Amino acid sequence: xxxIAVRRRTLPGxxxxxxxxxxxxSVIILIPLAGLFLKSFELSPExxxxxxSSRRTLNALRVSFGxxxxxxxxxxxxxxxxxxxxxxxxxxxxxxxxxIVDVPFAxxxxxxxxxxTSLFAEKGWLGAPLAALGIKVAFTPLGIFVAMIFIxxxxxxxTVQPVLQDLDPEIEEAAGSLGASRWQTIIRVILPxxxxxxxxxxxxxxxxxxxxxxxxIFIAGNLPNVSEIAPLLIVIRLSEFRYADATAIAVVxxxxxxVIIFAVNRLQRWAQNRIPAR
Amino acid sequence: MTMQIADTVxxxxxxxxxxxxxxAARNNLRTEPKAVRIVIITLAILFLSVFVVLPLVVVxxxxxxxxxxxxxxxxxxxxxxxxxxxxxxxAAISVGxxxxxxxxxxxxxxxxxxxxxxxxxxxxxxxxxxxPVISGLVFxxxxxxxxxxxxxxxxxxxxxxxxxxxxxxxxxxxxxPFVARALIPLMQEQxxxxxxxxxxxxxxGLQTFFRVTLPNIKWGVLYGVLLCNAxxxxxxxxxxxxxxxxRGETNTxxxxxxxxxxxxxxxxxxxxxxxxxxxxxxxxxxxTVLESHLDxxxxxxxx
Amino acid sequence: MTxxxxxxxxxxxxxxxxxxxxxxxxxxxxxxxxxxSGSGKTTLLRIIAGLDWPDxxxxxxxxxxxxxxxxxERHVGFVFQHYALFRHMTVFENIAFGLRVQPRxxxxxxxxxxxxxxxxxxxxxxxxxxxxYPSQLSGGQxxxxxxxxxxxxxxxxxxxxxxxxxLDAKVRKELRKWLRSLHHEINVTSIFxxxxxxxxxxxxxxxxxxxxxxxxxxxxxxxxxxxxATAFVxxxxxxxxxxxxxxxxxxxxxxxxxxxxxxxxxxxGASKLFVRRHDMLIGPxxxxxxxxxxxxxxxxxxxxxxxxxxxxxxxxxxDAPRDKELRAGDTIGLNPRRYRIFAGA
Numbered sequence: 001x002x003x004i005a006v007r008r009r010t011l012p013g014x015x016x017x018x019x020x021x022x023x024x025x026s027v028i029i030l031i032p033l034a035g036l037f038l039k040s041f042e043l044s045p046e047x048x049x050x051x052x053s054s055r056r057t058l059n060a061l062r063v064s065f066g067x068x069x070x071x072x073x074x075x076x077x078x079x080x081x082x083x084x085x086x087x088x089x090x091x092x093x094x095x096x097x098x099x100i101v102d103v104p105f106a107x108x109x110x111x112x113x114x115x116x117t118s119l120f121a122e123k124g125w126l127g128a129p130l131a132a133l134g135i136k137v138a139f140t141p142l143g144i145f146v147a148m149i150f151i152x153x154x155x156x157x158x159t160v161q162p163v164l165q166d167l168d169p170e171i172e173e174a175a176g177s178l179g180a181s182r183w184q185t186i187i188r189v190i191l192p193x194x195x196x197x198x199x200x201x202x203x204x205x206x207x208x209x210x211x212x213x214x215x216x217i218f219i220a221g222n223l224p225n226v227s228e229i230a231p232l233l234i235v236i237r238l239s240e241f242r243y244a245d246a247t248a249i250a251v252v253x254x255x256x257x258x259v260i261i262f263a264v265n266r267l268q269r270w271a272q273n274r275i276p277a278r
Numbered sequence: 279m280t281m282q283i284a285d286t287v288x289x290x291x292x293x294x295x296x297x298x299x300x301x302a303a304r305n306n307l308r309t310e311p312k313a314v315r316i317v318i319i320t321l322a323i324l325f326l327s328v329f330v331v332l333p334l335v336v337v338x339x340x341x342x343x344x345x346x347x348x349x350x351x352x353x354x355x356x357x358x359x360x361x362x363x364x365x366x367x368x369a370a371i372s373v374g375x376x377x378x379x380x381x382x383x384x385x386x387x388x389x390x391x392x393x394x395x396x397x398x399x400x401x402x403x404x405x406x407x408x409x410p411v412i413s414g415l416v417f418x419x420x421x422x423x424x425x426x427x428x429x430x431x432x433x434x435x436x437x438x439x440x441x442x443x444x445x446x447x448x449x450x451x452x453x454x455p456f457v458a459r460a461l462i463p464l465m466q467e468q469x470x471x472x473x474x475x476x477x478x479x480x481x482x483g484l485q486t487f488f489r490v491t492l493p494n495i496k497w498g499v500l501y502g503v504l505l506c507n508a509x510x511x512x513x514x515x516x517x518x519x520x521x522x523x524x525r526g527e528t529n530t531x532x533x534x535x536x537x538x539x540x541x542x543x544x545x546x547x548x549x550x551x552x553x554x555x556x557x558x559x560x561x562x563x564x565x566t567v568l569e570s571h572l573d574x575x576x577x578x579x580x581x
Numbered sequence: 582m583t584x585x586x587x588x589x590x591x592x593x594x595x596x597x598x599x600x601x602x603x604x605x606x607x608x609x610x611x612x613x614x615x616x617x618s619g620s621g622k623t624t625l626l627r628i629i630a631g632l633d634w635p636d637x638x639x640x641x642x643x644x645x646x647x648x649x650x651x652x653x654e655r656h657v658g659f660v661f662q663h664y665a666l667f668r669h670m671t672v673f674e675n676i677a678f679g680l681r682v683q684p685r686x687x688x689x690x691x692x693x694x695x696x697x698x699x700x701x702x703x704x705x706x707x708x709x710x711x712x713x714y715p716s717q718l719s720g721g722q723x724x725x726x727x728x729x730x731x732x733x734x735x736x737x738x739x740x741x742x743x744x745x746x747x748l749d750a751k752v753r754k755e756l757r758k759w760l761r762s763l764h765h766e767i768n769v770t771s772i773f774x775x776x777x778x779x780x781x782x783x784x785x786x787x788x789x790x791x792x793x794x795x796x797x798x799x800x801x802x803x804x805x806x807x808x809x810a811t812a813f814v815x816x817x818x819x820x821x822x823x824x825x826x827x828x829x830x831x832x833x834x835x836x837x838x839x840x841x842x843x844x845x846x847x848x849x850g851a852s853k854l855f856v857r858r859h860d861m862l863i864g865p866x867x868x869x870x871x872x873x874x875x876x877x878x879x880x881x882x883x884x885x886x887x888x889x890x891x892x893x894x895x896x897x898x899x900d901a902p903r904d905k906e907l908r909a910g911d912t913i914g915l916n917p918r919r920y921r922i923f924a925g926a
Contacts (some may be wrong), residue, residue, distance in 0.1 A: 009390060010652060010723045011473050014484035017386035021398075024379050028451055032416035035426055039419050077327050084324035088308075088317055097323060099566055103330045106558035106565075108512025109410075110532035111551040114396035114539050115333035118340055118548075152330050172308050182310055211409025212534070213515035218539065232525055236521060238415065240351065243424060250412045257407045265400065340757040471665035474632050477652045478659040479679035479734055489682070 064230040068209035071148035079156025109214025139221030152205030159201035196271030340548035352546035369510040372450040380457025414519025440522030448516040452538030460502030589638035600794035613785035658736030664727040666715035679734035741773035812923035836893035869916030
């Protein structure tokens with residue numbers, strides 16, 4: 001009678017939907033990205049090296065990666081404090097502040113850029129008092145740092161918040177009943193449970209800050225070698241029709257992004273294996 | 279299999295006083311001294327106020343700094359109107375495309391088991407971790423004058439770069455994951471039982487999708503569309519690279535903000551910016567409302 | 582409608598959920614698939630419904646190849662373990678669903694659909710719930726609505742996956758009787774899956790006992806209880822005393838102690854002796870096949886349950902009538918009224 005050659009699926013449409021998914025994914029994402037890598041292969045290693053080791057490129061990469069990392073670290077600390085306040089304490093306006101955390105996600109980057117610039121410019125609401133103290137933010141690397149903190153904060157908060165919320169109260173009670181001080185409980189029990197989420201948040205905030213363009217360029221000053229970020233240098237090279245330079249910088253940044261995604265995926269898997277899902 | 283203890287017999291409610299006592303004891307073990315609490319709350323509020331609330335306030339303060347008439351006049355400029363129009367068109371195209379893709383992809387990914395699923399989801403997520411500038415660059419490399427398809431496009435007189443198709447493509451790239459990522463976990467959690475029931479009752483694939491699956495994920499669809507739309511309307515870096523900045527033609531609202539700002543037309547720049555900020559606020563409010571709907575769906579399933 | 586299943590194999594990775602299953606179901610039967618979890622019973626049910634596909638083997642309805650059809654074409658009513666009611670539809674719309682999705686050519690008009698749904702609601706005695714949503718129903722009500730929904734398409738076969746699994750004990754008992762009388766009324770060939778032997782024995786007119794992807798025994802409730810075909814069935818159904826024994830030279834031995842039990846026709850070697858708890862008769866020491874010391878005694882409703890350390894080194898629990906006086910420390914003789922010995926350790 002019937003030979004069951006093909007393993008049939010109960011619900012219909014797998015072939016069709018999977019085919020459409022893969023085609024559309026290829027057209028919109030994979031082929032364009034592959035084009036970028038293909039373009040970079042047109043460069044000889046010497047050419048690639050010459051572009052990447054030029055002073056301006058190196059400085060742009062240093063500014064982007066260095067400040068992004070510094071901003072991500074600030075976000076890690078401040079994000080943890082915000083998460084702790086939002087999850088563990090009750091205070092007036094808590095729900096409002098919880099919602100506000102998402103503003104950097106939702107606010108278009110150009111809007112954030114002009115707003116931060118106007119806020120931190122020498123005559124701005126915050127810029128003026130800071131200038132009186134001798135601190136100049138707008139149009140300096142410090143401005144880039146501020147903008148990167150702005151766009152990175154939701155990543156840490158939204159990654160860590162659900163994990164802290166789901167943390168079993170009994171483990172803290174157990175630690176307390178075994179004689180641990182509150183501080184010991186936080187450092188030895190809670191922090192290790194949050195570690196994967198904290199690291200993931202750090203990585204996501206860093207990845208976002210490295211690639212950020214809109215909210216940074218207004219406040220950056222964009223002085224080559226000093227306050228010029230890598231994405232801006234790509235745009236400048238494009239406007240000069242130096243496609244090879246733009247491609248080389250882009251490939252470096254993409255590879256770093258992919259390494260971060262990979263690391264985050266591993267981190268998540270590690271966290272899942274270490275702390276079994278409840 | 280022996281006895282079944284009847285679980286219909288409910289236990290007498292625990293003593294309220296004892297319960298309050300236990301809760302207090304639990305809180306004691308799980309909280310910090312009052313001074314510490316106040317410091318942490320203050321730090322959190324201060325940080326969010328300075329870095330998030332103030333920039334938002336500045337946008338509106340600057341937009342209305344010369345009064346409401348100047349504000350409205352700035353928005354009535356033909357350049358502003360054309361930017362608003364273009365932004366709406368581009369958002370409609372990319373949200374539409376990504377909505378269809380999101381529904382199709384989440385059906386394939388959430389309702390079936392296959393090898394490489396995690397990898398496929400990672401690929402769909404890629405645009406989240408690509409710099410917006412690079413998202414624009416890839417299309418320049420494909421469709422630009424020196425790009426892979428540049429010559430062919432010129433021969434056939436097709437304009438992609440520095441025109442609406444290029445802007446729509448770059449925006450679609452950037453917003454690619456939103457709808458799919460909102461739906462996949464939701465549909466995975468809902469499982470396939472209702473769909474199996476529908477099929478066994480004689481429904482076709484499309485009937486099953488439209489009558490059973492779609493009503494169950496409607497809030498999730500709305501959620502994904504909302505976030506996708508916010509990002510599509512607000513995208514700056516990618517669009518900036520492919521737009522060509524032709525005034526009155528290929529400037530979206532964020533691009534116009536940049537141009538006006540660089541020309542020191544601050545009221546006009548912040549007027550457009552205020553519209554985008556308003557969009558962001560509405561999106562956040564709607565998102566909060568939708569999240570409570572999605573949570574309800576959660577509870578309804580937990581029996 | 583008859584169902585015939587031949588040599589069905591289904592593997593999930595290296596795990597064989599079904600390992601060569603053959604089964605014939607007669608028209609109008611109410612059949613129970615009984616087994617522990619992981620025995621393959623639900624997989625078998627899902628394959629019959631067209632919700633899963635075997636790696637090899639055949640399924641035929643009235644002699645016709647069913648595997649050539651998808652779930653949609655098979656006209657099988659399937660009641661899911663967790664009901665799978667459509668959350669966003671009222672009870673009425675849930676039941677009407679199968680009628681509304683029929684191809685336009687044969688779809689009934691709205692009035693006919695309404696009448697039919699009303700009939701089904703009456704049949705499951707829940708007409709007053711038509712406008713409720715599934716989340717507003719109790720577990721037992723959901724179960725009956727799921728059944729009404731499955732019946733709406735006038736299924737050729739009715740399949741129920743753990744129909745009472747998610748219900749509490751009292752509702753479960755009521756629904757059992759109700760299902761049996763409903764089956765009597767509609768007389769559709771029906772199969773239900775259960776891990777609860779009491780349920781299978783009480784409701785079904787034939788029971789299929791499964792373990793590890795294989796059928797252990799098919800028979801009437803009386804057959805599987807009174808004459809279990811395998812050691813597994815004896816251990817799984819009813820409460821049994823299980824003793825490891827040796828068959829050697831026409832003798833059955835427990836440890837080093839020979840038992841006065843007939844070993845005719847038994848293969849020599851390690852075997853298992855099964856006795857129902859209530860089939861152990863108590864007598865004075867030396868009077869039976871076994872001898873042992875009473876450890877302690879508990880009263881258990883109509884019987885008393887005694888734990889007895891046998892000479893030969895095993896401890897067993899027996900059920901004895903309340904009028905037999907048993908005290909901890911007594912030495913007694915025990916004689917099985919009925920017993921079975923199965924070869925194999």
